[in-house]
Amino acid sequence: MRAMSSVIVGRDAEIGLLDGVLDSVGKGAGRAVFLVGEAGIGKSRLAGECALRAYARDMPVLRGRATSTGLVVPFRPLVEALASRFRAAGAPDDPELDPYRPALAGLVPEWRSAAAAPGYAISLVELAEALLRLLAVLGRERGCVILLEDLHDSDTETIAVVEYLADNVADLPVLLVGTLRPDPGPALDLALAAELRNTAELRELGSLAEDAVRDMVDACLGAAPGEVPPAAHRHLARRAGGNPYLVEVLLADLVDTGRLSRAGDGWRLAEQGEAPVPTGAVRSWARRLDRLDEPVRELLLVAATLGGRFSVEALAAVTGFDDRALFAHLRSASEAGIIAPDGAAHDHYTFRHVLTADALRASLPPAEQAALARRAATAVEESAVELSGEQRQLVATLRLAAGDKVTASRQFARVGRQMLDAGASGSAAVLLERARGLAPDGERDEVTVHLAIAQAESGRLDVAAALLDDLPPAAAGSRTAEERAQAHTQVAWVATMAEQQEEARRRIRAARALLGTPLRPEQEAALVVVEGHLLLLPDQDGRVDQDGEDGGAGEDGQEARAGQDGPGGRERLKEAERSARRAALTAEERGRPVVACRAWQLLALLSRERGFDEADACLVRMLAVADRHRLAVCRAEALVRLGTNAFMRTGEAAQLESARAAAHELGSLALLQTTDGLLAMQGVLAGHWDRARETVERSVEASARLGNLSAHRYLLLVDATLAAHRGRAREQERALARFRRAGGEESMLVPLQRGLCQAVGALMAEDRERAAAELDAASAWEREHPSFFYLSGRYGLRPLLRILARDDGGPRAYREALASPGGQLAWNRMFLGLADALLRGRAGDEAGARRAVREAGRAAGAFPQAWHLALRLTAEGALDDSWGEPVAWLRTAEEYFHEAGVQPVAGACRALLRQAGVSVPQRRGGRERIPAELRAVGVTPREYEVFVLLAERPGNQQIARRLCISPRTVEKHMASLMTKTGSTGRSELCALSARRADEQAPQGRETSGTAATAPSPL
Template sequence: MLGSVETRSVSPVFVGRAAELGLLDEVLAGAAAGDPQALLIGGEAGVGKTRLVEEFAVAARRRGAVVALGGCVEIGADGLPFAPFSTALRALRRELPGQLAAAAAGQEEELARLLPEIGTAAAREAARHDEDGMARLFELTARLLERVTAEHTVVLALEDLHWADASTRHLLSYLFRTLRTGRLVVLATYRSDDIHRRHPLRPLLAELDRLRTVRRLELARFNREEVCRQVAGILAQEPDPDQVDAIFERSDGNAFFVEELAVAAHEGCRTGLTDSLRDLLLVRVEGLPETAQQVARIVAEGGSTVEYRLLAAVARLAEDDLIEALRAAVNASILTPAPGGDGYRFRHSLVREAVSDDLLPGERSRLNRRYAEALETDPTLVPADQHATRLASYWYHAHDAAKALPAVLDAAVEARHRHAYAEQLRLLERAMELWDAAPEAVRRTLRPVDYAEVYPTCGGPETTALRHLDLLAEAAVAGRLCGERERALKITKRALRQLDEEDDPLRAAWFWIQRSRLVQRLARGDGWKEIATAQDLVRGLPPSEVHAEVLATVAHWSMLHQPGPEALTAAERAVEYARMVGADDIEANARLTLGGLMIDAGQIEAGLAHMHEVRDEVVARGLPAVVGRSHVNLPSALEGIGRSEEAVRVLHEGLRLTGRMGLRDAEGWVWGNLAESLISLGRWDEAAEAAVNAQRRGQTAAPYGSGANSLAFLALARGRVPEAARHLAESRASYGPHDPMPQHDLPIACLTIQVAVAEGRLADARAELARTLESGFPPGTQRYAWPLLLEAATAEADARALPTARDGREGALESIFEAVKRLTTNAPVWLAHERWVRAELHRAEFHGAGSRSAPDTWSEVVTAFEPLDRPYDLARVRYRLAESLLTDGGEADERDRATELLRLVHAAARHLGARPLADAATALARRARLPLTPATEPESAPADPAEALGLTSRERDVLRLVAAGHTNRRIAEELFISPKTASVHVSNILAKLGVSGRGEAAAVAHRLGLFPAESVTPGPAG
């Protein structure tokens, strides 16, 4: 309305900042090249951060970039959840509507938590909230930005980070840590002088300082020459040197104060120079007409921006009088139209703060009440996604508990719907503060069905009034979901202390389950004591949702820690109870647990059918948390019984679904399981990439540890023992000692034995074996137990001839024999391992003379492994068979058979990169004077042209897609790797082929006939 009014005090000349603009230009160029950029701009209030961003935005638009600005919104002492991101995405939607809609396709309901216009409120409110909810929203936001910026350079500028709510800070941190592709600049500004020791932004700044991908820019004050140029621009004439000296001394080079002092000096007859800079900020406000001063005070208390219609409702002035007052304030450069032209804000927040601080306490309360009353009368006065939060803030600062309590609870519900759990927790704590101050009559009108999502879990009719315990329950969940676990733990303690005086076992059991999760997440134990307490509380009670959740938790914990008949019974009852009370999510999770326990109990086909059925159902229903878990547990079960190829198929589908749904931690788990299955199948280069992705994508320790285990195994198998030891240490540190589980501890124990043996520490390997066997192997852990026993038995056999290894050998062999007797062999892969372990034990006992029965023994082992599609295991047992055939020289036919076996072993080992095995095969052949290649075939000439070119199996896969014309991004999608990794592979291929471009590489591939024509699918050029 008043956007055309000129504000004379704004300097028309942009002064200094050449180095800073140069850095911003460099950042923009990097983004335009496809490398996302992150920049933090700090500086004291008034130093010129906003002006620098504005100048950069103009320059970026000239270069074809789309600029989306968003600012953190302050209302009193409160911030709006995700406010800067919502504003920036809204601007991005105006600039690139089609591209943003395409990028959000399929995930509109989740992304509507940030940008309500693209989804429906009903869908947001109906969504369940789980551990991954906020991370899922963050991941989908990152994917959205990556897709939008695939073809367009975008500058996402977020201002006033010092006012940011916790959810905004968490999302910004997530983007800075995870964005890897796209033409994107994420830029954020903050007031450095406001960041005191306990300011919530300080930990984020410390975290970002450790990221090499984030740049920091601290704006300095102007020097005297720059102040002189600024004053000249404001006054439109060369200033008097004495005047410049005075302004420079008073302002100390702060750009905003320079501006205020220059105007004050120019209008000295009216205002003069004041003794206090704070007074200086108020001088021009006090020079306004009384009505304009009144409007300024109203705007100061309304928040960082106040909509025109809301301002009109609160000011209660005739429209002509309001417009004249606004014109006066804008003309004096006190207020300015907000971006978008829908309201007004102070031109500088320092002036707003000075005006707000100058309000009397009663005046502040009265203004907040008028704001609240106006919003209650007409909710459309503010954007819909801000209404609840702003109304709650206004009533709270009006000191009206009767009105504030329900408004704060409404705002907490809205924050929950947006996955803004940190703000939900803060609002719930404010509600608890207001609880006793609010009249009893008001509290009786509050219904739990309206405010407490966990209330149905705790039981009770919907007509019951909201209780203080309901607020504690909501706050405990919010604290757990936003990472404030210490606060959540204290809240559960407070609730249980309150429940000591009540006979409410279901509620108590529910809070004990919450405590168990918090204790595990805080690394203070395994959570069983809390779970057992909950189980005792519900024992004998009729079926309920709480009862089903307790049983499901018992079954899941037992599956991971102590699998057995009791765990199976608990899972069956959990499924039954959940089905009876209609708790679908609990039932789905319990059925997954049940399927896994059935497999452990030997009911393999029935258990797998159960897990497949659950997987199909939750995918069809779109339950994100269970979709993620089903694509982790099912392939893990398949791998556990040796069906690695099936597992890989499920895992690839899991990557597609978890990536699309933004299930980052579940995706990390899937990558970790994929690495394990690919190792079994002999696809080691792919396995290494999958292991690294598990470590990058996972949000918790387990995926990182799983990836480290796979990398340690590969390093050992390839002869890189120090590297293996490093990865083993990473794995051990990831899992920690607080919550031991067989699925974590046994693989670590196996690797510990292998590393100790490789380093010549047989005594340490035996000690690790003894420690592990003392704990025993719970049912269903044979997938981890057999490899461990195998490595221990192999170590004893290899050390058989060493005199130093005699002490302790008998005890070690006896303990392995006893463990073998107790382990199950209910799958072909574990039956094969049992034969292998027994063969190694035989080799350990009868090394050399007296072992002529060994070829038959090893032949049986080879026969057991041949149909299993485990090339490394098969190569190892073939080597042992060849070795046994050559004992004492071997007969002619045995030597021929050994020759063929060693050729197969050597070829497999070279393909896998298993140098120790390849060297062993070469050494054995040399000792026995056997040729590793037929006489007609030169040993140095590989049959495969790709091998002759020095290409690894992974580089061959990449070259196939390059030959098909695919871009790096498409190659990455096809092979489940990052675009950057694809780029590195392409560069290596070009170097090995001696060509300068992708077209030449494709020509070489076609000329050598590396890929049959039918296997090449044309793709986009690039």
């Protein structure tokens, strides 16, 4: 009989909690809830009730469960959860998920594109972010629920993803419900930590009270109150200890044995006397097995030996039943309520409760358990030509149950190495740790070496170091020493990427000591590449190792680290470049393609001091090696760097867009975010405001969640630069504040912050003195931290301003910039061409000056905003020296900036035109830009220009300079504004202006270089 309750009893508080969070999720406020309790306490019933209530709200529900077989299967609950939703419906087609499909395909292989590049291991954070985005899309209308059960049995990768989800669902319409036992381990640590951080609710389920047990028994039997004898209730409450699962098992035993039976309209409990009564689940299940047919009994014992979840194929191999008999017995066991088909896989079954499998195994004597495990292991081994990873884990578990530790260790170690090669380093570490504990003395050290690599790649460098340091000595140059040296080298690479310089150096020294001398060329190459990258890391004081420069992402998204201070530092870099070139060629020749790609990437960085042609040649070689050896990650990285260089040379984004497509196909979210930052910056420089804004909004928060700090900072800087180039000072400052909070001013982005952002912002406010100071600060920073920030103003804008100011050092700065690699970039050629024109015009070479302007215009084709700003500056010098067409240039610039809503520059152009004696029509239009309430009280366009400037509380002299009017006129407009707005003083009027600026900041989403509807020139 199946004595199962049709209702949940004794869990009103928990159901109330779930109802409340479901309501909140439906309104867009996500939450994570963890239900903790011992086996059988009712966690799954509550999860099921949550699913039913979500269905009633028309919410999508995804449900998965971790395996209880002891097998380490990366992401199994997540795979099952996605399958539960999309097996029939297929892949979601929302375009918002396009960047995340490759990562999601790691969980659902059917979603993988046929053209997808193989060989890329999606990082845990990338996968977690992809899953988070999928859930947010599913819950967009009504919210969605993901239920993950038995997290205590989950692999480490799943735990990491669940932690990420719990920490990031608060602002999304997503409810995460996880169930787990209160056993010490990663799952419980996660739940407790999330509760402490207030990112999750944790509810521990206690035993049912006697009245709840009574209600449950009545529900199981379909009895009305009073029909079941109180003695039966007391018996079950005492024996089950308030555990709902045991209540059901023991109740079924009472009914099956006839001790509890129907009597008329009620139930009767037979006298117990001294009869042998089961006192727990084990004896209860033993009694139930005795009443089953022998083949069904055998099948269930074998199934329990295989674990809480088992495959039909494995069961057939062990039992020897043919298909007809096998499925007949499976059907009998299912009808008895003991097992059920597994919803995640059509060829698997699962016990209805993990305690059932435990109880069945425990019903056998130890010797019989061992014999059955041995028989099962042999059958599984003989059932396939090549065992899968899951089958090998099953064999290892069975061999261990049979007492064969050595064979179990070897199988665990083999699967662990396979998982390590596949990128599942967390699961690999679990299996290799298990193998190490079982390995005999002669094999333990070899397992330890692989375990150290797995721990390092999982982010546990301290554990990896301790494992390697505890290994016994090995003779230098021996095969054992060489294997250990490779492990030290790999751990050194991981430490270098994590910027843990000292640990990386220790590992390199250890590797060299183990390899002895002389090293084989491929061994030297692997170490040299790590040492070369290590040379460029910043020390804790912000300086580069060995007198080098600071680290970070440059305008090209790469680590823009260049020559070092002093002749000693530069010589070290030159030697590093020579060594890297030898390493690249050696690695190619000796069949070490990953080392070769890393070497060519390093060379591309080091050779940029001599120009982009040589850097591109290194990247093309890297791309060729990656293509030849099907290294998807290296290929995408090479394409992104080549696309970046092309963007910097020409200002165009076509090649960078192609590189983004490659990164998208690969599925690397980190690389996608880096590329998005570059494309957003290209959009800013090209005047594609909407596209740049959309790209930043798409990636900036995701990059923070991903921990992609380099891309996150760069995107924040792009946001500030976008505001600066549009002349929106308040937006610029808000964005820069976020940039600073993210550590931007301690990164290598400072030259771009000061030069490309703040200096241009100052010019848009017609504050040339401040712009010059910002550019000088950027140059001073670069002198202290040498780098290749070619868009920081040092190689274009600053020489132009110095020449315009008739600075004696201007011509020399121009010549130095022109001779540098940075001077060949389109953005800088535009400014340098106009600087050349100013010098020629000043020297009386008008034809040469005009020719230089035309050349600059060809370089400026991709940069409309910067070109018009440069024309405004150049026209001023041309007026002073009487050459060129300054009036035409000023008219063009004035029209552009008036339409863009940048009144300070437009006003300066009008003032220069008047100074040139040209009639300038008054622009009294623009009333449409004045807010309705201000138009209603009669505020004029000129008064509104004064009003919007008051948000920054400037003085009358500053307003006069910006609008090119007299201070007296400013006073007149101020008096009129106070009268019309009813302000009692200047402070109140300034506060009103600031409020209006904040209210209108989100408006005015212009396209491609125009801002005609901008509410404020700032």
